[in-house]
Amino acid sequence: MASKTRLSLHVPEPEVRPGDQPDFSDVVIPKAGSVDRPPVDVDPREIRDLAYSIIRVLNRQGEAVGPWAGTLTDEELAQGLRHMMLLRAFDARMQTAQRQGKTSFYMQHMGEEAVSCAFRKALEPGDMNFPTYRQAGLLIAGDYPMVDMMNQIYSNESDPLKGRQLPVLYASKEHGFFSVSGNLGTQFVQAVGWAMASAIKNDTKIAAGWIGDGSTAESDFHAALVFASTYRAPVVLNIVNNQWAISTFQGIARGGSGTFAARGLGFGLPTLRVDGNDYLAVHAVAKWAVERARRNLGPTLVEYVTYRVGAHSTSDDPSAYRPKEESEAWPLGDPVIRLKNHLIRRGLWTDERHKQAEAEILDSVISAQKEAEKHGTLHSGGRPSPRDMFEGVYETMPPHLRRQRQKAGV
Amino acid sequence: MASKTRLSLHVPEPEVRPGDQPDFSDVVIPKAGSVDRPPVDVDPREIRDLAYSIIRVLNRQGEAVGPWAGTLTDEELAQGLRHMMLLRAFDARMQTAQRQGKTSFYMQHMGEEAVSCAFRKALEPGDMNFPTYRQAGLLIAGDYPMVDMMNQIYSNESDPLKGRQLPVLYASKEHGFFSVSGNLGTQFVQAVGWAMASAIKNDTKIAAGWIGDGSTAESDFHAALVFASTYRAPVVLNIVNNQWAISTFQGIARGGSGTFAARGLGFGLPTLRVDGNDYLAVHAVAKWAVERARRNLGPTLVEYVTYRVGAHSTSDDPSAYRPKEESEAWPLGDPVIRLKNHLIRRGLWTDERHKQAEAEILDSVISAQKEAEKHGTLHSGGRPSPRDMFEGVYETMPPHLRRQRQKAGV
Amino acid sequence: MPRMTMIEAIRSAMDVAMGRDDNVVVFGEDVGYFGGVFRCTQGLQQKYGHTRCFDTPISELGIIGTAIGMAAYGLRPCAEVQFADYVYPAYDQIVSEAARIRYRSNGEFTCPIVIRMPTGGGIFGGQTHSQSPEALFTHVSGLKVVVPSNPRDAKGLLIAAIEDPDPVIFLEPKRLYNGPFDGHHERPVTPWSKHELGEVADGHFTVPLGKAAVRREGAALTILAYGTMVYVAQTAAEEMGIDAEIIDLRTLLPLDLDTIVASVKKTGRCVVVHEATLTSGYGAELAALVQEHCFYHLEAPIARVAGWDTPYPHAQEWDYFPGPHRVGEALIETMEA
């Protein structure tokens, strides 16, 4: 008979809190190049260990090493750096714009730029992302006009979403970017549905779902995995593990599972874990997973290991719950600097050209911003009409909404 | 670059349909006694293979073999047989009662009797089950009065639930049987909450959650595993895989995951798969999992491999979707016959005593039924009052309900 | 014209829609091989193949979540939730997603899905097979909500719903599947084959969303009803000998307010009837609208007859169900007020 121990509740706590010394010594970082690259038609049961490792390409010396290296040309690498720098500059300007009251709210990507920028380059036209609010790199690397992003953030008269949606919750069919929901998780399973539709129609397009580490706890995550696994939907299911969910460290969502990627094992899915701060590794893994989907081999679950350097949003102040220096202690480094160093090492880039590029990029962002501000910002200048508020609830406005619009006098 | 295969949707289908020859040759059945019994404080990572195997004790010869044997005394075994026979007789009478119009609906356990009957014997007073509609064995083996079960099924004047609840959705705090919901899955996560509460209060009681194979697709399953894993709740999470969810074969819910048990691996939970038609194996595994919980070692996920021999409910006719002979082809046999044979083999039982016991049990069920029917059946005799319909929505009846009751004139 | 039960009419609607448009797909729990627990999808998998009509895992969230994704791709999913009582796990996907995708994306993406669900009581289904959750959808901007009361409407409305560019909640009063039910549970039900509205054209036709039907003309009082309550109301009016005008709303959102207002202005009295619990039921909205638009024509307070504010009980079903007796009492009270 079992002894009658007094039970107690285990509540996971992060190792450190404000005032403590940041410590990532428990994070095991495999050497770059050390993880095998299986063929895309591998039996998922043979690669379960990939859910507990980290695929990395760039080593400390800035070299691209191992079986996952070599998916990008020199030109593509330079372009990748430019995209990440652009996203970072864009973020910085928009953060400031929010502080200046030009919009209500902003969410930046600092530290996570490689994930969405590199993933985008593994897709083809017609593919569809179901992103969260922290994948603007999909738009930037897909050459979506930055002015339109700003118009959306400003909710101004040229906002493609007519002021209806919170800042950064973009939508563009043409750019393969599904309307971002403010509700966490919901879109993960929608991505599976989109992919199922493509399969039903014997199309060639694939879908990508996106979710944060914290949001994997939501029900939609489970539904997505169940449906993807059952119907072998051509979808790449991406978990961006940036270590934090607002103030909550990833241990609360992860529980005893070892890694988020491990969640895929229970569904028989091939499941990969990748260095999210390594542009080359992200691209290589994305390409692998996309190819699987494209070849009708079914879904892949990918966990990007990265770190949210900035605040959760402009409404958040992380110094209340984590040491200020934590991001600097983060062992996977900064994605921009790592790619920059790689390009320099390869002789494709220099510190001077980097500075110059930074300046050019800043210029281009500023000029986009000027252009956008001509059309107004949240509280001044051109704004969407109150009429737009009544439009688009349905394709055709029903009588009760017409009556209400009339009452509103617009 | 990936080749542009035309995609296609994979829709899992069972091997056989009505008219086909039943075929379970793909179901791998390990030999009884062949699976190791780890210590209860084992590191879950060391026993991942148990999620893909089947723990079995009774072999074809009716012997109890291997490391999981020996958790029950002779007397307990005989009692176990009696419980299963009682449940089966009870089911048969209530099925008939439904056909006679004495109630609206019934759900039987045929083939699955060992699961709930044996599990109950691993619990202690004060522990709490969060059952589905197919675990009446928890009540039978816990000596809940059969007349009360019938009163509930008949929705008669003595129905402990006052006619409010569908037949078989019993509730009894004293008997550790939480109010069964008609909504699938919901209670799995409630079991985790109950267990967390016990841990918060430094109590010694543990909880058990129950879910069907089909219902593992519901969101509550995921929430249960997330919370159980994070807070190491003292709970046993039971999946009863009876191969069918109404007309839907288990392959639809399972997808590519290999087994339902495998779902636990992504949460770092110890996960066991057991022969659900083997009373001894069920008890041994239940005991192991209960002890883990009791010793504050955290949750365990258990999959019971069994077969729903009868129709889903009295509203269902399985001949429309599976071969009639499928249950006979089911390789794990009948739980009652298997335990009976074991007892006979051990010299504790004979065919004659079995027949005699059957007759006695039938008598006791019939006399309980007579007693219950004195208090009425759904459409005749004593019935709960319409007043009862207005009571118990809240502890204290609010004014609007008082007004409505008045209006109803009751 | 062929006679159909409501089940056959619903099946025929999906058959016609699938036949005309490859993008129409049908799925849900037990919907594929078996043809649905009420057999509404019987034969569709055989006819259109298992990628256009298929079984799903038991996850209402997953059913609706994937339907939304499919619709974004360009399909027209017609998904079944096995009982309306089981729609809540999908409620977030419906309310936060389906209903708002067109709006929030300014039409970049749309969500033409239909969610079919058997609804209502009268079958001794207890708390989990009897609910009428329509008001939980009429409060949600971006949804349309339909409740047919007969085979002909069911087919025409369902085709219209599938062809509609926006998400439609399609509630099928299960007590009407086989015949009109007036709440006299002690009497046998006449099958649809004996009822005029059981005559349903074979091919394609639609009944437009947003248009009510006057089922019975009358001068003394207006009854607003939908689904099963249409027949309860008819019987109550006949039994009480009241010259009631009975409006079958058919679509709750958008509502055919003009037909309602015209009738109440004519009769000066109004009774609203539904199966759902009273408080915050759709009857509240109807009463609020009628008093707003017909205030100066009203001769009596608008009465609501509805399910009591309790969970749907099993044994006390006929005490709970707002049958002809209770409706009749309200008619008398309203006439005498």
Place this chain on the structure above:
Amino acid sequence: MPRMTMIEAIRSAMDVAMGRDDNVVVFGEDVGYFGGVFRCTQGLQQKYGHTRCFDTPISELGIIGTAIGMAAYGLRPCAEVQFADYVYPAYDQIVSEAARIRYRSNGEFTCPIVIRMPTGGGIFGGQTHSQSPEALFTHVSGLKVVVPSNPRDAKGLLIAAIEDPDPVIFLEPKRLYNGPFDGHHERPVTPWSKHELGEVADGHFTVPLGKAAVRREGAALTILAYGTMVYVAQTAAEEMGIDAEIIDLRTLLPLDLDTIVASVKKTGRCVVVHEATLTSGYGAELAALVQEHCFYHLEAPIARVAGWDTPYPHAQEWDYFPGPHRVGEALIETMEA
């Protein structure tokens, strides 16, 4: 008496409840170490330990599902949903489980849980930080629904809710957290420290569930409001110079109908105001009840002022929000009708 903001009052309520009863536990997303995104639980983990106040995974279903299990054990969970807009994933657990457990088990098990959620608009929160879903709960038998409008009530009602034996939906109008907001967004808000109802006793006290408060006596017209709209209504009445009686409902379910009926019988006119979308909003129920109970005293149709029937827009927040101008118009119309 100490002055508190609404946040401090809510925190104080939980503090008092936790101090008096070991069974009270508090949890939700970001609720533990950090103290909640609105800081309502700040300091509670430090004071009561991390097994009585803790962070949860981001699963509203899991938060409420485990709360129900804890309540069945005997605890009194007070769970936070970060924004009311995010309650839908837990809707099934609330509607199908929490609300019905006492009933369906005939009291064998009960569900004394409180679900706290910041609600309402006015903070440029767009579609997902602005909703007012109260009517989706008032339709559910077995729930109680509370909406405080000031710090004193917030504390008293929250303690009453935690002590209540049944599940309570506790909606906190986030626009009132720091001060009364009357919809004049262009003006600075007076902090609670300058408002009489910011005076909140330190220890234990309750404001009973089910009792409304008359915020302003008047003879010309009755305004029914709750949450933020109480201040909008006051300002509108003042600006329009109308002698309105303003009833702050405080509890929507069970409703204090007596207070309402007495007032409307006195004034003969009624305007209902809420932020939630109009159709099937709680105003529909209020209008239906008022016309039923006060028909012969009504001199004008009951008007409803509410959010438009669209998702909550971002840029057009002040076109959407039913501010003093729109309420004022309705007052005039109702007076002149």
